[in-house]
Amino acid sequence: MRILVVEDDPLVAAGVKQGLDNAGFTTDVIGSAESAEVFLQEESFDLAVVDIGLPKADGLTLVRRLREKGLTLPVLFLTARDSVEDTVTGLDVGADDYMIKPFRLPELVARIRALIRRSNALASSEIKYDGLILNVASRTVTLNGEPLDLTGREWGLLETLLMASPQVVSKDKLVQTLAGWDKDITPNAIEVHVSRLRNKVAKGGVEIRTVRGIGYRIDQSRS
């Protein structure tokens, strides 16, 4: 997995590069929007981490231009300004996520993994999470290499939870997702399906955490 970090502050750039390298990514760093634009068009990257506050052209301009040129790679904005306008504009111009400085490296890595997971689901039809591999095209799941037998509803639930991770998914959202299988599915029925799915994936070290009053989130088991 190759990531381009567009960041003009050498201290932050070095830290992010080291952190992403440690997490197993291949990372390049570039200090200006102009060079990044050229670089991203010539070489192939899986994701770009872009600082909004760059010298000359800013990160927002860079991403707008990339999207105009048809580049679809996921972009995560870093920003030292927490004004809503910035972040809203960031998502409007085509960024996929943003983080406000200072951030924690583990969280940055988790967000990057989630973005790549979503983009791969579109590109290669595969969603990977820990030992889970969910193939969207063949509608099959393997857990640590072993095929996992899921019902249609369980499969739908798992796909939704994996695509949303690390976000919590509300029961209402799950009801909407499963409406394709079962128009009159109730929140109570969701609980039953989730409970079965939870038992099936627990063996492989994947946990479905209940967030009381909202819904569920997929997690790695803590032991």
Next chain:
Amino acid sequence: MTDQKKRQPGLRHRLIIWIALPMLVVFAISVLFDFRLARETIDSAYDHSLADAALDIASHISASGAEPRLSLSPEAGEMLRSDAFDTIYFSVTSADGRFLAGDKNLPLHPAKSLGHPSFANDHYLGQAIRIAVLQTKSGNDLINVAVAETIKKRELASRTILTAMVIPSVALILAALGIIYFGVRRGLSPLIDIEDEIARRSPRDLRPLNLGNAPTEIHPMLHRLNELFELLRDSAVAQERFLADAAHQLRTPLAGLQTQVELAAQSELFRNDPERLLRIEHATERLRHLIRQLLLFARSEPSTAATQTFQTIALDQLTEDSASIFIDRAVAKDIDLGYEISGIEIQGINWMLREGLGNLIDNAINYTPSGGLITVRCGTRDGYPFLSVDDSGPGIPLEERDKVFGRFYRISDTKAEGCGLGLAIVKEIAELHGVEIRLGDSELGGLAISLHFPSGGGKIRQ
């Protein structure tokens, strides 16, 4: 401001008082003059007929003998004394006061001149009378003929005139007062409209006032007011720009520091001294938290927040989103973070409310011991939108509850981390949104803190 409680009367009251009072005085004087004039006219008419009666009597005086004599037939006498309202008296005397005929004790008054009647007011038989005296000549003798009448019909006429004049005058005055009241009201309505517009504005609304409908007299004042608005707006914008720059300058090196500390932790660099690494991580985290809270506090201040505009916010969505942000910290501390959400929309500033709720949940996680319980709620209570966070922590002692909203205030004997700005920020945000903060004891055993929104804009969603 509080010293100004004793309010100056408004322009409307001044105008009404200063128009109505002089008008009432002028009306009163005018009525008085008219009344006097009318009375004089009537008096002179009655006097005239009294004089006629005297003349009539004088024509019956004959100077045939040594003494002048009144030769009045009983019919003529009866005729003379007949009157619907008043009693009529008369006397005929010689110029030197000798009684010749008529009512003997009728008071004597001197005549003015020969042939010209004079008039006087007097009393006779206990009644007020008007008396006319005419001097006439009978032979060589000067004779005074006095005719008097009680003043009943004059008084009756006065009363009639007074009634006839006062009733329309009072009606006229009332009508004029009404016209003045409504005229002044209507004339001043543009002023009241502008006053309403200013009063309706939220403290953040610093747009210039529209001069279009305002009377030209107050344009200079409105211009000054608009200049003041602009000054405030500029200063809020400058303040916000400064904060954005300060945030950038503070956060970038801090982000560098934090990643370096985390990398150092990964790299076994502190293998021989893990304690030191923990202290560095701890200090970095505190610094990160403090800078974040300081910037947030400064941005929530009313003078800076003036640049922000209210939007419709789905409080339930905002509450639900906080789950994804805080679930990891809650799980790490083995706290059951749960929600009870029902759909409600309010008017507000989204990032502020998100940060405000974030601070409440953050506090709850900090103060609640491992294995504890936190419940976040939103919806309507008593018809008003609310947000609340309950926990099973130690709560806040009663005597400290009004202090915890102060800047940098920390609850005594607490072990939890924090810089003491969390609730101060919540208070700023609450004030800006017209929100009431309530502290109470939770059924979970700890603190129950809730934000109650004003009804305006609260809309329940299904």
